Amino acid sequence: MTNHQPNTDLTNNPIPVGVLGFGGLGQAAARVLTPKQEMCWVAAADQKGYIYSPEGLDPDLCIRTYRDRGSVADIEPGGTHSTQSIIDLINHAPLVKGYFLALPNLPNTFMASVAQAFINSGWQGVLVDALKRTSAVEQLLELQEELKAAGITYMTGCGATPGLLTAAAAIAAQSYAEIHSVNITFGVGIANWEAYRATIREDIAHLPGYNVETARAMTDAEVEALLDKTNGLLKLENMEHADDIMLELAGICSRDRVTVGGIVDTRNPKKPLSTNVQVTGRTFEGKISTHTFTLGDETSMAANVCGPAFGYLKAGVKLHQRGIYGLFTAAEVMPQFVR
Template sequence: MKSNSAIKVGVLGFGGLGQAAARILTPKQEMIWVGAADLKGYAYCETGLDPDQAIATYYQQGSIGYLDPEGTLSNYSIQELIENSAIDGYFLALPNLPNTFMADVAKQFIASGWQGVLVDALKRTSAVEQLLTLQPELEAAGITYLTGCGATPGLLTAAAVVAAQSYAEIHQVKITFGVGIANWEAYRATIREDIAHLPGFDVEKAKAMSDAEVEAFLDQTNGILTLENMEHADDIMLELAGICPRDRVMVGGVVDTRNPKKPLSTNVQVTGRTFEGKISTHTFTLGDETSMAANVCGPAFGYLKAGMALRDRGIYGLFTAAEIMPKFVH
């Protein structure tokens, strides 16, 4: 049984990451999944939702709002879930399309009077910059918000902070990711965000693409997306943490949308000069068997637990995954 003191968690967004988040929370004792919202509705149950039922409902009817009896159909699903639930912390597993979306959602939480912990897995530097402008308002509202808490930014950014300690000066941080998914439709929003990074595309253009247009584009590339010099928030996070200027941070990778096997191993390389004057590189590589969902949702909930600990000490405002160590969720 989950204890009464388990952290009550809500998930905003119920696509691939939101569904994986629900499954990851199921065996946890310290957290319980009680709420979720998608575009057309929300579901809430203070004793916990069943992920199998929720995911089946979402696939069969297009919204978690149809979940019986816990669901409610609504065009204002996020706002109504906030108002009609008792949730300690939320994982914002939302597509950041358009690029202002996450900041807009944060403003909704501020305006609602809700107090608790928010965690996101944002990717873009400019999106994190928008959240930084909300720092005073988040603090005043009693909200502890941790941003960039996925795999990259997130797990790999935090690893870079630790690896940097061996050096007197950091010359370069290079993050390279490999993602393999059997079917792009399970991660539609994530794939659109990746396409937005490609030459000739931007956030607006990617958001406007129909599923058929995405499918046709992936046919042209044999399902492979090769991404270089991405606008990734690892750069601003490492700069804010005092590790190195953002122009020394490079992020890129390969996404295979038709094969669950990773096209290459995800890793971060931190190159620097030691106090003895030696140039060296630390490499931290993720196991190929760990999925994108495991490497994004796992850290997100570790940071959510860390955020709860900060909040319990009266510490509010905006933090990044490069500033705070995540805690393991049992």
């Protein structure tokens, strides 16, 4: 019996990857990918169309075209206008092995509908998202069997929080016999909210008096007016954040022991506070203690989201090569550093 080993030399055989969504996060993802030798950025889609080039894409050209003309579809050659850009890109670029879904989850059912489109297309590969809401992850859980049957390895909640901080909590929990609480506090600083319109709207949806639909319906002028009232700060408490369901699924603690909140400064790139996760528990000796993992203030939201996303994409590719399909979270799988 021949023991077939998958090709693991990713430097000579870089993984062809695509980025769906080309707002602030999608553009940052393109920049993160550019120096990587183990991945090659070959595809991108936005609301108006897509671009595909098997040899690789130029991030400066793509970002400049998107900002000047509103779509990567206007890049020549390779750009194509489309009213169903994701579906058309999937069909046009069968060699893409993995996609980072840098998409706004507005409405709250959107990411599940994208997953369903991939299932229906017959494409096989790895998908990674940076979903925030518990209810959005619950919708993906309902697609577990369909994803598995379709030959798709889907990594969900793989940004910063959920993602990097959830994984840190899962590791920190190992010191304890019982977990009493997991408290995630984030500080985000961006110079201009318009670079991250969708992300800011998702954050507004967590504020008292707002929900996903009201935030989605807000015009840019209404967002500006809200930020003027708050001096550019969004203070978020007890958010519906998927860290809770991810840690519960991993068997670490019940979701009611997980709290997430933070401050987003939409007018200053300096973080208003340090992002950290605190895991409090009881050791086998009966001692109560807290582990704290703090992210460096100099790391941006984009660095802390896109880096882990591609680390989980690489891990997903390794699973996919071994015939392991279905849905996984950032608390279940260790990300692999992309060289």
